[in-house]
Amino acid sequence: MQSENTLDALATNVTGICMNVDFPDKNNTWIIDLGATSHICRSKTMYNSYSPIQNSNVLLPNSTKVKVEGIGGIKLNDDIFLHSVLHIPNFRFNLLSLLTIINENCFKFVLNTNSCILQGLKTLRKIGIAKQHQRLLLFDFPKSDLNSVCNKICNSVTYDTWHQRLGHVPTFVYRLIANKTHLSAIDSSFHCSTCNLEKQNRLPFINRNNFSANSFDLIHADIWGPFRESTYDGYRYFLTLVDDMSRFTWIYLLKNKSECINIIPQFYAYVENQFQSNIKTFRSDNAKELAFKEYFSKKGIMHQFSCVERPQQNSVMERKHLHILNIARGLMFKFNVPLNIWGDFVKTTVFLMNRTPSPILNGKSPYELLYNKLPNYSSFRAFGTLCYASTPLSNRHKFIPRATVDVFINYSQGYKGYKLLDLSNNQVFISRDVRFYEHIFPFKRTPTAAISEDTITPDITPNLVNPNHEPEIDVDIDLPTSTPHSSNLQPLLSVRIPLLQYYSRLFESHTHFICQISENFEPQTYNQAIKHKHWRQAIEDEIAAKEVNNTWTIQPLPPEKKPISCKWLFKLKLNSDGKVAKHKAQLVARGFTQQYGLDFQETFSLVAKITTLRVLLALAASKN
Known part of the structure; x- marks a missing residue:
């Protein structure tokens, strides 16, 4: 032939x-x-x-x-x-x-x-x-176990929508996914400017891409942060853990770095219970929060450190953080979501990365290598898209709306549902019964919309309805699909009103009280306070009171110990009419500079319990 x-x-x-x-x-x-x-x-x-x-x-x-x-x-x-x-x-x-x-x-x-x-x-x-x-x-040959219904659903979605669902992956990565399931063909004329904004960087250093033989033979760890703006629930850091063999990533949001002392043992127990395996080597930089010398010695874990100012030796984590922030910036730029929910689009980024094939993994995703099965791509939705969640049956009558207007912000870990932000009351909740409109993004500014200086986007501060403080476990979700319908939603805007317009509405006594507060001065530092006579007298009175009460005794500093510094606090005590009643100065110890597990192991309180007093009085009475 x-x-x-x-x-x-x-x-x-x-x-x-x-x-x-x-x-x-x-x-x-x-x-x-x-x-x-x-x-x-x-x-x-x-x-x-x-x-x-x-x-x-x-x-x-x-x-x-x-x-x-x-x-x-x-x-x-x-x-x-x-x-x-x-x-x-x-x-x-x-x-x-x-x-x-x-x-x-x-x-x-x-x-x-x-x-x-x-x-x-x-x-x-x-x-x-x-x-x-x-x-x-x-x-x-054995028949494939692909779900025909899932393939039909995936093939009915356009390439533009899949590009957004998968976190703006390159075309060659999309082809790897298309080879495993039925997705729409790549549009040769498609152009995404967001990809250039999120991924433009300098040329990387050479990496040998060595992999461990088995899962959990080597775990890479690093802490990112602090970020200048905390999330709506107070997080400023996140801890990243990466398996060297599969490159599977776990992420934990942190309010303080000291929380690692509880997360690392919990992660070890999670690996032991879920995968029947043990961590052999732990690699990190020289951060004190990741120095578990006693715990690793007890578990037989080898701890590897990178040299000072040589982040290339911890290149897996450096590249992982670069990859996470690239995709997270793309989600933020594309959909214009509020910055104080950065924790949710960082976790969404990690969720997508774990299910995205990579060339260095021979065309497989970290999820496939770790769990030995394909992820369920049919449950993916575009981040920041408009959606409607069914209202709960409790407290619902005949004339209440049957759905709430929401925004999709994250895949819920441990639930077969989606994490949503309610636009009416700024509450975060989890729901399964959700209908998505993936062509509408409530926070996205339209190019033709004229936004003046007097208009600002709303300050979204969600209230967490379903808090979950336990370590998050990355699981696959299986959710029903929905058919989008056309709709139109304008970006939410609010008007900035000057505060001075409200002064004319106050009573005369209230106006006088506000003027007194504005006129008086509260120093923020010791150097500012000593320039004023009243504050110098307040400082002298505070020191004299502590010496009379024998608040402290002078002792030599023990070896290899760090002293706890002090700070002056200054506060004005006012009468009901706003006049100054007293200049108050307080000398306090900055005990928060010490971290549990690093600087101390035990705590105690100087306040006696009523039970202790009863025992003491009973002993005194029995001994006459």
Whole structure:
């Protein structure tokens, strides 16, 4: 068999022994040919990716020309993906080139008396079996377990929407996902300016990309922060943990760095319980919060440190944080979400990264390597999109709205639901019954909208309805799909009103009180206070009072100990009319500079309990 008017890569030779043979199931029957150089398929519905070809023919052994309609890729099952398969509708069978499939995959072909077995080259696992039928080898392979309903849903969504759902992944990464499930074809004219804004960076240093042999042989750790603006629930840091073998990432939001002292032991217990494995090596920088010398010695964990000012030695974490912040910036720039929910779009970013295939992982995602199964892409939704969540049945009457207007902000960990922000009361909650409108983004400014200096976007400070303070476990979610409908929603704006306009509405006594407060001065530092006579007197009175009460005793500083510094606090005590009653100065110890587990292990209180007093009085009475 020879082809005409086409590329040399499409040329193929095949024996003519099977031209007159018929099969009951022609679409799912594949014949193995040792002489063919290309695969041939007769059904267009079997292709995962497809490109039409013009003016191309194949010459059969009986001198008949058959037209080639196109070329593409076909996924037979989870192990076999055929590339460059010719589409010939007039062909009577599907042809499988043995040389091509062995050269493109790590397979080997074992010939037996009545059958032939296709095995993995390294694992020797049976991929499929070929049996003789009328002097031909018919290939029988295990059927793929892909859900046809899920594939149909994924294929009905446009490439633009999938690009937003997957966190603005590159086209080659999208092709890797499309090879595993049925997604829409890539639009060659599609352009995304957000990708350039989020990923423009300097050239990276050379990385060897060495991987551990097994999961949890090596865990990379690092703390990011503090960020200048905390989240709506008070977080300013996040701890990142990465498995070296699978590159799977866990993230924990922190209010203080000292919270790591509880998270690391909890993570070790999580690995032990969920994966029946143990952490062998822990790699981090020289942060004191990650120095678990006693705990790691007890567990037999080797702790590796990077040298001072050499972040390249902890390159996995440096690149991971760069990747996380690139995608998080893209989500923020694209959808204009409030900055104080940065914790949610950082966790959404990590959720997407764990389920995104990577070239350094041989086209697999971290989720596939860790859990040995494909993630459920049909449950993905675009971040920051408009959605409607059904109201709870409790406290609902006949005339209350049946849904709330919300914004999707995160995938809920540990729940089969979505994390939403209610636009009416700024509350964060989790719901399963959600209808999405992925072409509408409430926080996104329209290009034609004129926004003056007197208008600002709303300050969203959500109230957490369903708090969860336990360590988060990354689980896959399986949610129902929804069909979007057209709608229109303008960005929410509010007007800035000067405070001076309210002074005329106050009573005279209140106005006098405000003026007295504005006139008086409260120093913030000791140097500011000593410049004023009243505050110097207040400082002297405070020191005299502490000396009279024997508040302290002078002692030498123990070796290898750090003293706790002090700070002066100054406060005005006012009468009801706003006049100054007293200048109050207080000398306080800055005890918050010490961290539990690093500077001290135990705490105690100087306040005696009533039970202790009763015991003391009983002993005194019994001893006369």
